[in-house]
Amino acid sequence: MLPARVAIDPRESLDSYLERIALVNDLTTKSLVRMLKENRDGSSVSTAFMLVRPSDELVGRIVDLTGLGASAVENSTLLRYDGGAPLNLDGFDPLDRASYRAIVCQGWFPQHGTQLCPLCLSHDGIWQLSWKLPVSTVCPDHGVYLVAECSRCSRRFRTRHHSPLRPRLDEHQPCGNPLGFSAPCRHSILREKPTAASEGAIRTATRVTAAIQGEETSVLDGALAPPAYLAEVRNLTTLLLHLASRSRARGFVALPV
Ligand SMILES: [Zn+2]
Ligand SMILES: [Zn+2]
Incomplete structure (x- = not known):
């Protein structure tokens, strides 16, 4: 087990937690990933789909190294949102790439x-x-x-393929x-300037967050169970995007330029 331990935040994602564990133990993230993957017999523990559903072997290795409970590890991955809240991970096996394609097909x-x-x-x-x-x-x-993306490299944050963890960590995030052959993007994420959200967007976000946390939502004087409400939000958004992307849509609604 690593000498220094930190508590995981209930909202936190596993990559964030492992980076903090590396930092307090004065390890590079590369060394930490190596410790998670290497077996004594020379075989390797898979970190594929670690943020979706980690393999049982990887969960065991994280538990051994950090002292975290297995359920806390799983709760920091997309497994938290399984059961239609709002994802469905039925049939997904992190060791079977074909099963990943099947869950991605559910859309969104x-x-x-x-x-x-x-x-x-x-x-x-x-x-989070x-x-x-x-x-x-x-x-x-x-x-x-x-x-949604870094203003310096114009890519979604944490767009990493070889390691789930960022190579350098410090208080500037x-x-x-x-970035190809050059050093990784060093832009401080804390310098990003977010835009104020509209009142409607904030109201919707509050309802969606409550549904994800398991609360019933009232819609048109009726109550909807969280998976039903979240599925309706997805279906309605898909429909609106479909209509807005039709060539004649510009005549019906004001689209952002
Ligand atoms: Zn960047
Ligand atoms: Zn915030």
């Missing part, structure tokens, strides 16, 4: 990487798991739209996205 599945609220991040240094969800658009605490 979180892409690689994440959005974020720079104000939250500068306040507590915690990368909910920022990965496409249905999350606003930070209810600060009333701003989540920032460097972006860390790979």
